[in-house]
Amino acid sequence: MEIDYSNIKVIGFDADDTLWVNETYFRDAEAEFGKLLSAFETKNKIDQELFKKELANLPLYGYGIKGFVLSMVELALELSNNTVSNKTINAILNIGKDMINKPVELLDGVETVLQELSKSYKLIVATKGDLLDQERKLKQSGLLDYFHHIEVLSDKTESNYSKLLNHLDINPSEFLMIGNSLKSDVLPLINIKAHAIHVPFHTTWIHEQVTEKETNGKAYKTLSELSEVLDILN
Known part of the structure; x- marks a missing residue:
C-alpha cells in the first residue's frame, strides 16, 4: 500500500x-520474580497470574515500573497466603530499584x-x-x-x-x-x-x-x- x-x-x-531498550528489563524481572516465588507456584502459573494482576491494577497504578512492582508484591502475598517472608518482599522491591537504575x-x-x-x-x-x-x-x-x-x-x-x-x-x-x-x-x-x-x-x-x-x-x-x-x- x-x-x-x-x-x-x-x-x-x-x-x-x-x-x-525497556521491555527486555521487564522480562528479566519476571524471570527473577518467578524464582523468588518458586516455592509457591510454577513459573508459567506465576507469569500468567502476574499478567492478570498487572492488567487489573492498570486503572489504579497506570503503566511503568512502580505499578509493576506493586503488582509483584500483591501477587507474592496472594500466592503465599500472606506467608511470604520480609526478605522476599525486600528482594521484590530491589528488582524494581534495579530496573529504575538501569542505564539508558x-x-x-x-x-x-x-x-x-x-x-x-x-x-x-x-x-x-x-x-x-x-x-x-x-x-x-x-x-x-x-x-x-x-x-x-x-x-x-x-x-x-x-x-x-x-x-x-x-x-x-x-x-x-x-x-x-x-x-x-x-x-x-x-x-x-x-x-x-x-x-x-x-x-x-x-x-x-x-x-x-x-x-x-x-x-x-x-x-x-x-x-x-x-x-x-x-
Whole structure:
C-alpha cells in the first residue's frame, strides 16, 4: 500500500523500545520474580497470574515500573497466603530499584535518525508510563535537544492523542507517529486520520499485541529498523 508522507510536518516518537531498550528489563524481572516465588507456584502459573494482576491494577497504578512492582508484591502475598517472608518482599522491591537504575541503552541508529529528521521536521516524544521514570530516561538519553515537546500520557488512546494534537495545534494529517506497538503507536493514530509507522521490537508485552483483524485494511508501514525511516521521509 503506497502512503503519501509529503504533508508531514511533525513527527512523534514513542520512547520505550523505540528510542531505547525497556521491555527486555521487564522480562528479566519476571524471570527473577518467578524464582523468588518458586516455592509457591510454577513459573508459567506465576507469569500468567502476574499478567492478570498487572492488567487489573492498570486503572489504579497506570503503566511503568512502580505499578509493576506493586503488582509483584500483591501477587507474592496472594500466592503465599500472606506467608511470604520480609526478605522476599525486600528482594521484590530491589528488582524494581534495579530496573529504575538501569542505564539508558539507545537502540541502533536512533541519534542519527533524530539528527537527520530534526533538520526538516518538528519532533516530539509521545510516550506513556511513570512520569518521573520517563523524565529520568529522557534526561540520561542525551536526546532531549532534538525534541520540541515531551508528553507522558496516562494511556495512548485516540482521545488522548487528539487532545495532544489539539493542544499543540497540529493537524492530524500533518502528524506522523513512530513506535514499536501497533496497539499504542499505530492504530489510534490511523483512527484519528494521522499517520503511523511501526518499528517492531523483538519483545512485546502481551497487553500490546493485536490481532490481524484489528490491523486489516489499516494504512501504515512496518519497518525492520528505525533507520529505514530516512529512506521514506528524506
